[in-house]
Amino acid sequence: xxxxxxxxxxxxxxxxxxxxxxxxxxxxxxxxxxxxxxxxxxxxxxxxxxxxxxxxxxxxxxxxxxxxxxxxxxxxxxxxxxxxxxxxxxxxxxxxxxxxxxxxxxxxxxxxxxxxxxxxxxxxxxxxxxxxxxxxxxxxxxxxxxxxxxxxxxxxxxxxxxxxxxxxxxxxxxxxxxxxxxxxxxxxxxxxxxxxxxxxxxxxxxxxxxxxxxxxxxxxxxxxxxxxxxxxxxxxxxxxxxxxxxxxxxxxxxxxxxxxxxxxxxxxxxxxxxxxxxxxxxxxxxxxxxxxxxxxxxxxxxxxxxxxxxxxxxxxxxxxxxxxxxxxxxxxxxxxxxxxxxxxxxxxxxxxxxxxxxxxxxxxxxxxxxxxxxxxxxxxxxxxxxxxxxxxxxxxxxxxxxxxxxxxxxxxxxxxxxxxxxxxxxxxxxxxxxxxxxxxxxxxxxxxxxxxxxxxxxxxxxxxxxxxxxxxxxxxxxxxxxxxxxxxxxxxxxxxxxxxxxxxxxxxxxxx
Numbered sequence: 001x002x003x004x005x006x007x008x009x010x011x012x013x014x015x016x017x018x019x020x021x022x023x024x025x026x027x028x029x030x031x032x033x034x035x036x037x038x039x040x041x042x043x044x045x046x047x048x049x050x051x052x053x054x055x056x057x058x059x060x061x062x063x064x065x066x067x068x069x070x071x072x073x074x075x076x077x078x079x080x081x082x083x084x085x086x087x088x089x090x091x092x093x094x095x096x097x098x099x100x101x102x103x104x105x106x107x108x109x110x111x112x113x114x115x116x117x118x119x120x121x122x123x124x125x126x127x128x129x130x131x132x133x134x135x136x137x138x139x140x141x142x143x144x145x146x147x148x149x150x151x152x153x154x155x156x157x158x159x160x161x162x163x164x165x166x167x168x169x170x171x172x173x174x175x176x177x178x179x180x181x182x183x184x185x186x187x188x189x190x191x192x193x194x195x196x197x198x199x200x201x202x203x204x205x206x207x208x209x210x211x212x213x214x215x216x217x218x219x220x221x222x223x224x225x226x227x228x229x230x231x232x233x234x235x236x237x238x239x240x241x242x243x244x245x246x247x248x249x250x251x252x253x254x255x256x257x258x259x260x261x262x263x264x265x266x267x268x269x270x271x272x273x274x275x276x277x278x279x280x281x282x283x284x285x286x287x288x289x290x291x292x293x294x295x296x297x298x299x300x301x302x303x304x305x306x307x308x309x310x311x312x313x314x315x316x317x318x319x320x321x322x323x324x325x326x327x328x329x330x331x332x333x334x335x336x337x338x339x340x341x342x343x344x345x346x347x348x349x350x351x352x353x354x355x356x357x358x359x360x361x362x363x364x365x366x367x368x369x370x371x372x373x374x375x376x377x378x379x380x381x382x383x384x385x386x387x388x389x390x391x392x393x394x395x396x397x398x399x400x401x402x403x404x405x406x407x408x409x410x411x412x413x414x415x416x417x418x419x420x421x422x423x424x425x426x427x428x429x430x431x432x433x434x435x436x437x438x439x440x441x442x443x444x445x446x447x448x449x450x451x452x453x454x455x456x457x458x459x460x461x462x463x464x465x466x467x468x469x470x471x472x473x474x475x476x477x478x479x480x481x482x483x484x485x486x487x488x489x490x491x492x493x494x495x496x497x498x499x500x501x502x503x504x505x506x507x508x509x510x511x512x
Contacts, residue, residue, distance in 0.1 A: 018496040019158065022489055023146045026162065029485040030142035030169050034178045036478040037460045038130055042111060042121040043436050045383075046181040048073035048083045050129060052090035053097045054108040062274045067110040070119040076287035077275055084282040087270040088227030088263070089183050093132050100131045133181045141178040144189045145169045148396065151196050152403045155352075159493055160412075163419070164403035171422030172333045172395050176386045176435035184392035187224040187231045192396035194221040195238045199355070201252075202245045211255050214242075218259025224393065226267040229281075231393050233365055241358040313371035317380050321370055321388040326443040327380070329387035332429070335402065335422040338415060339363065342401035345408060352404070359397050366394045377440055384437030386429055431475060433460035 016024075039046075051067040059066065068074055068081035075084040083090060101107055108128050111119040145165050152161035168174060177185040194217035201213045221235040239256060246252040268278035275285060320326045330336055343363075347356040370390045373379040382389040405411045429435055429446075432453040438445030453459065457471045464474030 018492055018498055019150070021492045021496065022158070022162065023149070025485050025488045025492065026149060026165070027142045027146050029482055029489070030145045031138060032478060032481050032485070033170060033175070034138045034141060035134055036464075036475070037179060037430055037435065037462050038126075038466075039133075039180055039436060040121070040123075040126045040461045041433075041436060042119055043180060043384075044072040045085070046129065046436075047071060047111070047121075047125075048085050049089040049181055049183070050093055050097070050108070050132065051110075052083045052087065053093035053132075056090075056094050057098045057101065058107060062270065067108075070111045070113060074287060075275075075282040075285035077285040081287075082274050082282055082285065084286045086183065086225075086227050086229050086281070087267060088223055089136075089181065089186065091266060091270070092136060093181075096132050096135050097128065100128055100135075104128065104131070129181060133179070137178055137181060137186060140189055141169070141174070141185060144193065147193065147196070148399070151199075152400070155404055156406050160406045161403065162489065162493070163415075164399060164406060167335050167402075167415070167419040167422060168395065168399040171335050171419055171426055172399075173329060173387050173389065173392055173426070174395050175426040176430055177389060177392050179430070179435050182389065182392075183228040184389050187228045187393040188396055190220040190224040190227075191231060191234050191238065191393055194218075194224075194235070195241070195358075195397075198238060198242045198245075202242070202247075214252055214255040215259035217242075218256035219262060221256075222260035222263035226263050228393065229283075230369060230390065233369060234362055234393060234397070237358060237362045237365070241354060245354050310372050311374060313368050317371040317373075317375070318367070321367065321380055321391065325446070327382065327385060327388045329391055332387050332425050332446070333422045334425075335415065335418040336395075336398055337418060338402045338405060338411070339398045341411065342403070342405035345411070346401040346404040349404075356401070359401050362397045363394060366391065381440060382437070383440050386435065386437055389437070428454060431459055433458065435460065 051064040055061055055064050063080040065081050073084050075082040106124040108125045109122040114120050149161050149165040152164055174185055197213045197217040201209055224231045225235055243249050271280050272278045322328055322330050343360050346352055370380050370388055377383040428450055432450040434449055442448050462474045464477050
């Protein structure tokens, strides 16, 4: 086995394989696409997560009193302001912010007041926010894209698996929500990674199974839950899936439960320090004129969902989160329309019946749960949101059956057309500067916001802008780099033999 030191000695490295070269190119393609735009505008959701980390590092408290001025997403309890969000994203940002502050020699600042009601985000905070997002969301999202590609390549060719991964990463709302420090994409990564660990564990011979995989899956799944509470539905779905396919069911579930302990302890400790009770959450103490419903204490002190305005799904809410012009994810990302025929084709494989049921049930439950939210700023609309942001954790579970349908020729044609439209749609949203979310009151935002920005040249702040380029030219470097990486992927796929080694360039594991 190669030593750690030898990995950095080019003369001792093994030649890279085709898959390693493809993985490296895919990784950097996604990084460039996600990191090229620099979010510089205020965002209540993002700041509410990060202000906790700022306060812990700089002021050694979980209160955000110093940052609460004109912040819309906040809680108030016993004379102090707190984030109203689940604490997962705030807690993991603490060490990264501390390091970024030390390296950049800048400290985060609160919103600045503009006039009677406006606000602005200080430049130092925008830079720190970008650095934290790059480390904790952009890089993990790019790495997840590579893992998703390798996983899909177990069922279809590596070429079509690459195309399907590209459609997911660049043609769904995973794209904009990998650019902002929201919880939804991190939850998608954690939950689907937990599922992949369950899948691999159950299919390995007993002598090759490792309990750490189950513990790691438990850690990932529970982290998703303490970052976005509704994802408990998806986590329970994959745990039931494990119970259905595992041979040593009790032992497997016990190991998963053990893996959840760190996140459960972190959640309970945060709630106790912030709100005086391990089962109290920020949502129980929301102070904002934007929200019409507030969670109150229920059984055992847990939040009562009914107090949040939960209601039976309506035809209007179901329509709006699917095909509507307001928050319709299938309108903005038409490639997701293929999930139904994909599930049908996936279900024909006997070896994937359990996975078909998991994906089908998870998709149905999560759409129904989202449609059951109230028509509120924090309801099914997602407030300022690209489509319904609440559905982002579900997207990898939709992409699995979509990818498996690519074994059929006619399906591939439909995928190519819808996938191209989806990538174009998401690219326009990002370039137009609306990746942080469409206005809550606009019921046709793509027409009223995205297209006017594009025609008037009011585009997002990007690295090209910092280089002195303006208008569409600011995105020329991104287009050139991505095009070069696409050409690289195609060339390697076509000209490098599948099992052959080529000249040494380092392994993907070491490089990424």
